[in-house]
Amino acid sequence: MSKKMLLISFILFQISCTNTSKTINLPYYNTADFYPIFLNKLDAEKQINHTIADFSMTDQHNKTITQKDIERKIHVANFFFASCGSICPKMTNNLIAFQNKFKDDKDIVLLSYSVTPWQDSVAVLKNFSKKYKITAPNWHLLTGEKSAIYKLARQSYFAEENIGFAKDTSQFMHTEHLLLVDKNKKIRGIYNATLQLEIEQLIKDVAVLKNEH
Numbered sequence: 001m002s003k004k005m006l007l008i009s010f011i012l013f014q015i016s017c018t019n020t021s022k023t024i025n026l027p028y029y030n031t032a033d034f035y036p037i038f039l040n041k042l043d044a045e046k047q048i049n050h051t052i053a054d055f056s057m058t059d060q061h062n063k064t065i066t067q068k069d070i071e072r073k074i075h076v077a078n079f080f081f082a083s084c085g086s087i088c089p090k091m092t093n094n095l096i097a098f099q100n101k102f103k104d105d106k107d108i109v110l111l112s113y114s115v116t117p118w119q120d121s122v123a124v125l126k127n128f129s130k131k132y133k134i135t136a137p138n139w140h141l142l143t144g145e146k147s148a149i150y151k152l153a154r155q156s157y158f159a160e161e162n163i164g165f166a167k168d169t170s171q172f173m174h175t176e177h178l179l180l181v182d183k184n185k186k187i188r189g190i191y192n193a194t195l196q197l198e199i200e201q202l203i204k205d206v207a208v209l210k211n212e213h
Contacts, residue, residue, distance in 0.1 A: 026208055029187040032158040041212065051185040053156045057142035060125035065140050074209050075109040077179045078193050079153055081116040082128045087176050091193035092132045101203055103136035108206065110139040113153060115173050117143040178202065182209050
């Protein structure tokens with residue numbers, strides 16, 4: 001795990017270990033270096049200007065998914081490809097726990113963007129969902145234009161940390177990062193989706209966001 005991920009994990013651990021009688025606030029991430037910024041919601045609205053950009057993709061059910069589908073909802077995003085034989089199966093299997101926890105929650109959305117959309121058609125994504133028993137109506141496996149997905153991944157989600165802006169869409173993207181985004185489309189957490197403990201922390205942090213006023 002990178003030094004940045006270790007730092008973030010340590011911060012999240014410290015948060016989880018604080019007195020439960022106190023209000024727990026998740027940090028905001030406003031830049032690609034994922035430097036955590038702790039602010040109350042009012043100050044964050046004034047100071048945190050980075051949000052997830054508008055998008056339009058197609059999911060495994062051939063349904064168009066846009067920013068309207070995450071409006072005023074908490075969402076989690078990751079990046080994968082159906083033919084991946086390394087980290088993707090582990091990420092997907094770990095996310096099943098997240099699916100099982102929130103599959104009936106209409107305020108939570110999980111977006112899995114394909115980084116090989118030229119080969120991950122709707123039919124391929126549908127078969128992938130059957131293989132991994134992805135049944136939650138709020139888990140969307142997304143395909144679309146490569147340039148749009150890569151731009152969204154690197155410039156909106158900062159999916160490759162601070163190296164994102166140095167790369168263009170011709171360079172292949174492969175990352176284990178999982179991003180937590182609040183109802184205002186601001187990034188509030190980054191996790192390693194290959195680690196079960198990180199998924200467990202994600203589930204706890206989603207609960208924190210749900211209780212955030």
